[in-house]
Amino acid sequence: MSAVRLVELLLTAEIFNRYEELTEDDIPKEIRKLLYNRGGIRRPVTIKEDVVIKYAGKIEQKPPFVDLNAFSKQYILTSFDLAVKWFASRGVERIKKNPALAYYYQNYDSLDVSYEEAKKANLPKHGDREWLRSVIEELEKSEDAKEMLSLVRVMSPEEIPVDFKDVALSEEQLEEVRKIEIALEERAFLRKIGLSDIGKLLFIGPPGTGKTTTARALSKKLYLPLLEVKLSMITSQYLGETSKNIEKVFEIARKMNPCILFIDEFDYVAKMRTSDEHAAIKRAVNTLLKSIDDINLVEDGVLLIAATNHPSLLDPAVWRRFDKVIEFPEPAEKIRMKIFQIFLARIDGDFNIDELVELTDGFTGADIKLVVREAVLKALLEGRKRLSQHDLVEAIQEVKERLKLKTSY
Ligand SMILES: Nc1ncnc2c1ncn2[C@@H]1O[C@H](COP(=O)(O)OP(=O)(O)OP(=O)(O)O)[C@@H](O)[C@H]1O
Ligand SMILES: [Mg+2]
Missing domain, CATH: 3.40.50.300 (P-loop containing nucleotide triphosphate hydrolases)
Structure with a gap:
């Protein structure tokens, strides 16, 4: 398995280097995040030993067309063609999820892979935490x-x-x-x-x-x-x-x-x-x-x-x-209902949300959040993790008092 992943890395890098039209979005998220450098992925991409360890783990036995340069700690393909052939018979499932590889392989023999499909399944780079971090480092x-x-x-x-x-x-x-x-x-x-x-x-x-x-x-x-x-x-x-x-x-x-x-x-x-x-x-x-x-x-x-x-x-x-x-007005009844539903979704108890909605005219989402928090804390104080309607109604009264204070000064 680790050899397949190693060759996937090397082929991805090589194909990305060869075809200028490919972008970071063509490299699978899992590989991409290991390669960001100075705000993006720069050509030529090289595959160092530490990247291989992160992606493929320890390599017990490398295929004959792969070399590790002991000095630069860089893995290289000694024969691209052999690697392509070797991977075609072992890595089809990976190719389907790797746009760069699919781009190359979609015209290869009778391999059933599509660049479009692979691309659709791969999230764009701008959502990667690692990409953002690398852009920030560059800006800094x-x-x-x-x-x-x-x-x-x-x-x-x-x-x-x-x-x-x-x-x-x-x-x-x-x-x-x-x-x-x-x-x-x-x-x-x-x-x-x-x-x-x-x-x-x-x-x-x-x-x-x-x-x-x-x-x-x-x-x-x-x-x-x-x-x-x-x-x-x-x-x-x-x-x-x-x-x-x-x-x-x-x-x-x-x-x-x-x-x-x-x-x-x-x-x-x-x-x-x-x-x-x-x-x-x-x-x-x-x-x-x-x-x-x-x-x-x-x-x-x-x-x-x-x-x-x-x-x-x-x-x-x-x-x-x-x-x-x-x-963003003060939420109407329908919205207050949704807000209660959202905040109470993971809380155990029997609630009459209609009544809560009726009692909270003029409350904002933040006020409702406060109501739920008060009710939960009070129940916890009494040793309960289950909320009752009463807890909530009481908390509403409390928050109402607070809102009155706010407007009276
Ligand atoms: N419509 C809503 N749906 C879900 N949660 C809401 C809603 N409105 C407010 N909240 C909750 O209330 C809290 C405060 O909301 P938020 O900070 O977004 O308000 P805001 O409109 O930005 O207020 P401000 O003008 O003071 O900045 C949030 O933690 C959020 O959970
Ligand atoms: Mg705000």
Whole structure:
């Protein structure tokens, strides 16, 4: 088995090196993640002993057409043709899952493999944690970018803790998500017809209604890395730096493409504007607006999402730069029901969710989360892991008191 894997590695590298039209997406995820270097996979790819050990384990006996250079610790094929032939009779199942190999073998003898099929089964590289890490390492070589990266949060879709199905969204919200999905799939078509003003979303709504959660869950669903930044964070006390920071963030997003650039606390732009008529601030705001103008999903592969809970602070110049405004209102009954279902799904107990929904008019998703947490903690305190309806109703009353406090000051 390990010899088959070893030869698969060597053939994949050799074929990738020979055919320039192949990209990282043509290398299986399991192999790819061992080969990232300086933000991607660079030709010529060489296969070192440590990579072989990780992928194939210890090699007891190498086939006669494979050599290990004791000095460079590099494995090489002494005969490509022999390797191809040898692998054809032993590795068909692997070829079917390896686009680079399928590309080569689909015209080979009567092997029943298809490049298209293999490609479909292989996840794209931009979802790999290892790819993202390697892009970041490369970026960190520049001092500017390094500083910037400390202010942004970068997550690979594999690292996002929340599933899209665990976010309760309305029909309208879901439809917008579907449009983005389609736009992503049809990027080439949209570019061709010159429709590039797509993919700038503004999420508006009160605190705790799921804006941040939705942006993160989207990263997982669309399988795109997420670059998350709070606008207040990149506004430097040294005003001249702010413009530079903004430019850097957009530049990083471009380098990570395709990705989602999520700018939270977007209303901060309004604060920037009114705080002072200082020229540097004006410049920073203009840089931000211009950066937004200059980036788009179709050309750059960057989906921009900005979120705010003070939409009224945004002036028309900001507003019109977004092609879609998605509202996150206080959740209606139907959504509250979904939220309860999501939060209670893994909790033992008999619940009357209809009643809970009725009692929580005006509650946000965050409030409901609090209700469930309170109820669970209280039950645990009493030595129970099973929740009752009563626990929840009581917790709702408690949270209601708290919400009253919030509004009375
Ligand atoms: N529609 C929803 N579906 C599932 N969970 C939700 C929903 N709305 C809120 N939540 C929960 O509430 C918590 C807070 O939500 P989130 O941080 O996304 O709110 P937000 O709209 O970004 O708030 P803010 O404006 O304060 O940043 C999250 O942990 C999430 O689990
Ligand atoms: Mg938020």
